[in-house]
Amino acid sequence: GAGVSQSPSNKVTEKGKDVELRCDPISGHTALYWYRQSLGQGLEFLIYFQGNSAPDKSGLPSDRFSAERTGGSVSTLTIQRTQQEDSAVYLCASSGGLAGGTDTQYFGPGTRLTVL
C-alpha cells in the first residue's frame, strides 16, 4: 500500500475486555514498531519486529500486552483484560530495516483506544 494503515481507527471497550489492534506496514518494510501516545505526551516505545521476530519487547508495560507479526507483514497488538490506564492512541510504524541508524520510520494514523 501507499502508507502504513491501522485498524480500527477508534475502539471503545469496557474494562476487562480484550482488544486487538491491527497494523499493515508499507509493503517490503522488514521492520515494524508499536508505540503508545497518551494525551499531550510523546510516543512511548512498546515493541519492535524485524521480520516476524521481536528482538526488543522492552516497552510492553505488562504481560497483558502481546504482539505478533505474521508473514513479515501484518502485525497485531493484543491487550488482554483492558484497564482504563490503557486508554491512548496506539501508533504503528514501519521502516526498511536498514543498518546504520538512518532508517526512517513511517507512521500510521493510529488507533484511538478508550477503555470505559
Place this chain on the structure above:
Amino acid sequence: SQKIEQNSEALNIQEGKTATLTCNYTNYSPAYLQWYRQDPGRGPVFLLLIRENEKEKRKERLKVTFDTTLKQSLFHITASQPADSATYLCALRMDSSYKLIFGSGTRLLVRP
C-alpha cells in the same frame, strides 16, 4: 535519570518570522536525533535527521542543529507559514538500538 525535554508551552509566532524549537536531553548519548511533525489525529511525519558528528542540517526552510556538548538540538523554521502550525517532536536514537525515544513535543502556532 534519562530525560528528553521539549517546551510544553505552545510557541505562538507571526507569519514570516522564524520559529525556533528546543530539544534538551540528559543522560543519553544519541547517535542520531530526528525531528517529526505531528498534526491532530495523525501519526508523526519524519522531517530531518542529524548525526552526532554533524553540527547542522538543512532542508528547504528547515534547519536543525545538534550540540552534543550542550545535549541540545534546535529546530528552526524560517519564513514561517500558518500551514506550519503543528506539534513538533524530537526523537533520539542510540547507535545500538532501532527504537526511537521521543520528547513530548512542542505545539507551534503561526498566526496569519
